[in-house]
């Protein structure tokens with residue numbers, strides 16, 4: 001399994017989907033799987049039951065996906081690394097790529113977005129800076145590779161990820177823990 005981790009808005013979902021296409025692998029977005037499980041949007045779960053309830057479902061879902069996902073590309077949610085058990089499972093069960101993005105770049109992309117509950121505050125840029133300070137060390141601790149995202153296009157980022165994985169021999173048969181499959185008809189989920 002190839003897992004993408006990083007700040008909300010760094011491009012995990014967008015890059016992950018294109019990467020899966022390129023590798024002819026199944027694409028999984030854990031946030032979409034969580035929404036299928038809970039039967040409502042993540043935003044509604046946050047509003048009704050709070051962040052900790054979401055984190056518990058997220059940990060259980062990522063445990064299942066990393067155990068059974070084989071050679072899939074997995075795009076995680078930005079807070080996936082908050083639980084130590086999940087950090088360990090992601091790292092031990094596959095290759096982990098950190099898509100590094102700075103708070104100011106993310107803010108430019110997401111300032112009109114209303115789907116990410118953690119950013120629905122009076123000062124989203126300050127919130128991004130504080131999330132970054134807390135999480136950047138956790139992303140680095142979990143990742144096998146770090147990719148700088150600021151300026152490159154999605155297509156370039158996909159090339160960069162593939163190159164890193166090839167250099168490390170991580171795309172060799174068996175290295176991802178399962179066979180790859182034709183991509184388009186096998187997407188587990190789509191963006192909202």
Ligand SMILES: Nc1ncnc2c1ncn2[C@@H]1O[C@H](COP(=O)(O)OP(=O)(O)O)[C@@H](O)[C@H]1O
Nearest residue numbers: 007008009010011012013014015109152153154
């Ligand atoms: N490299 C990039 N260049 C320009 N826009 C991007 C890039 N990566 C992602 N985006 C845009 O940023 C937004 C957030 O991307 P998304 O893949 O949903 O991030 P994540 O899943 O990490 O939260 C989307 O509108 C997406 O189109």
Ligand SMILES: O=C(O)C1=C[C@@H](OP(=O)(O)O)[C@@H](O)[C@H](O)C1
Nearest residue numbers: 007008009031077078079116117
């Ligand atoms: O950063 C976070 O804690 C979260 C990021 C979101 O995913 P993206 O990183 O895809 O935005 C989603 O899992 C949830 O809203 C919480």
Ligand SMILES: [Mg+2]
Nearest residue numbers: 012013031076
């Ligand atoms: Mg996403």
